[in-house]
Amino acid sequence: MxxxxxxxxxxxxxxxxxxxxxxxxxxxxxxxxxxxxxxxxxxxxxxxxxxLFFRELGFPLKQIKAILHDPGYREEEALRLHRDLLLEKRRRLDVLIANVERTIRHEQGEMDMSDKQRFEGFDFGANPYEQEARERWGDQAVDEAGEKAKAMGEQGQE
Missing domain, CATH: 1.10.1660.10 (Multidrug-efflux Transporter Regulator; Chain: A; Domain 2)
Structure with missing residues (x-):
């Protein structure tokens, strides 16, 4: 202990x-x-x-609580999910690193760069891991956690 x-x-x-x-x-x-x-x-x-694995992947605490307290939660399954999501995160980071390196070479005059290439790897849409969470723990648990987190955020802004 x-x-x-x-x-x-x-x-x-x-x-x-x-x-x-x-x-x-x-x-x-x-x-x-x-x-x-x-x-x-x-x-x-x-x-x-x-x-901490869920936090690393961007899940809010309310959503983590809902997932961990879900009767269908299985630790080994969650660990496999963490691994898969972290591998996807690494893939996305690799794309961004390549973009930075390409931009440096472009700024040094070593290569051309299109406007489209300049923004490769950026994705500021919804949490890319949310769909996986929905598949594993269900829409209700994820929605309830999201609503609670949203309400907490709105209370903090008042």
Whole structure:
């Protein structure tokens, strides 16, 4: 069992982040000391890893919570999804890196570059991973998480 500071250091997040995850019901440690200090089990650390994978892929916390609490959630399936989505993210980054390199060569006068080539790899549309999440955990879980996240964002703007 790890204390909150130890778990935070291990995962590369702040103690405040772990407290927040607990407060919103995303990651509630299995145990606590008599003094009330949170203790993180190996199972809690596995859940934290899943949360961080989803965060890396751009999922909002509300959506992550809905996915993790879905009765159909399977950890191994989620890990395979993370791998596939990270590979896709790497592919997209490779395209952007190639675009940067091409732009440098163009600016140095080494090659021509069309307007279309200048914008290859950019995609600011919907979250490219959302469709995969819908296929895995269903429209309702993703929609509910999206609506909750949207409402939270609107409340923060008031």
């Amino acid at each position: 790890l204390k909150v500071k130890e778990a935070a250091e291990l995962a590369g997040v702040s103690v405040r982040t772990l407290h927040h995850y607990d407060e919103i019901g995303l990651l509630h440690p299995e145990e606590a000391t008599e003094s009330g200090y949170r203790l993180y089990s190996p199972r809690d650390l596995k859940t934290l890893q899943q949360i």
